[in-house]
Amino acid sequence: MEGMSNIVKQVAKILTGIIFIYGIYIIVHGHLTPGGGFAGGVILAGAFILLILAYGSSALSLKKEVAGSSNTESIAILLVVILALMALLLGVKVFFSNFLPKGTAGELVSAGVIPLYNIFIGIEVAGAILTIFLALVIFKEESSQ
């Protein structure tokens, strides 16, 4: 799959950076404004998909890309389970409890363990959607040869 024309490539380069920062903002402020882990994760995946569509799959090395995204999503979901298991040792000894201090509501550093869950679930969702998309692109590349 070839890329698009030169104007599309330059504009996509700028837009992908803005969308990436916006996705990280939605993830990190998930406990204060609408958004959270899932919304920010799909926005991050959308930024990467935009870049792949603009530059074409001939400008990437697809094996390394899909290895990178599937490794990222596996590590992120492993960290979610480890964070949930750590609640068995600290505070109220129940699986999945909210064991970090809660702080004052409305600050950025508050609500215990919820911002950490937001970040890791966001990375996991982005990695999963990117892996699905890259699997389709690799299939179309290999079957058209």
Added chain:
Amino acid sequence: MSTYILCFVLFLVGLYGVITRRNLIKIAISLSIMEFSVFLILVLIGYVDDGKAPIVNLQATDAVYVDPLPQAMVLTAIVIGLATTAMLMAISIRLYRKYKTFDIREIKNLRG
């Protein structure tokens, strides 16, 4: 009440599409339409007149908020719907490469 009935009509349109169409892509589209109607009726049940979006304002202590519980359920369900549709698309593109058609009656007849 008319919104609930129209949501159910959308669900029946999707069900009609799943049963009567022979093309795999049309079946996937109809399944997705059925899922959308269920999302809408869940959020419609939880709506309160003159309620605000469920972000608590710490100064106004007696505001009425829209019900957040159906919204949390539908948020999970939307992402699961994406995963289901993506897997159905992977299966159908694989079937097209092998049998050169999307028609399910022909694929059933060809025992390859």
Added chain:
Amino acid sequence: MEQTISIILGFMIIGALFAIHARDLLSAVVAMGIVGYGLVICFLLLKAPDLAIVQIVVETITLVIMVAVVLDSTREEVRKRADVRTVIHQLVGFITFAGLLYFFLAAIRELDPLGVHSLRMSASYVDGAVDKTGSVNLVTGVLFDFRAYDTLGEAVILYTAALGSLTLLRMKGTK
């Protein structure tokens, strides 16, 4: 509010009927976009901004994947001519759907009209949720603190779907 959502639902039903009956597959995929983006407008009118963000991006990604699959094939749907058996099947189908609609009308007789919701079940979640979870966003607090098992299950489903797609779409054998 009820009239606005009824009008948008009317457009969605027309779009869905066109998507099912379209002969060209690419037109059918684009007509599914009507249903998806109409749903975004409905979510914004029903004061659910979280859901609107997720639905608009997920709908765009779904449309991109479907167009990538459809463009690779002959985009026609093969038609059969209508004969007597098809008409009888459609008549039986419509009678069944009328029966289902009657039972649905009997079931929603107990529901309150749109906008009058008594928050019976979620009163115990919403009262004091800011103190118990610490987060100002009620939907995030419910999803990640009170109902965290559901979130874990959904992350596992996405992970399984990604691995399943990688396994299904493998052309060359492993060496």
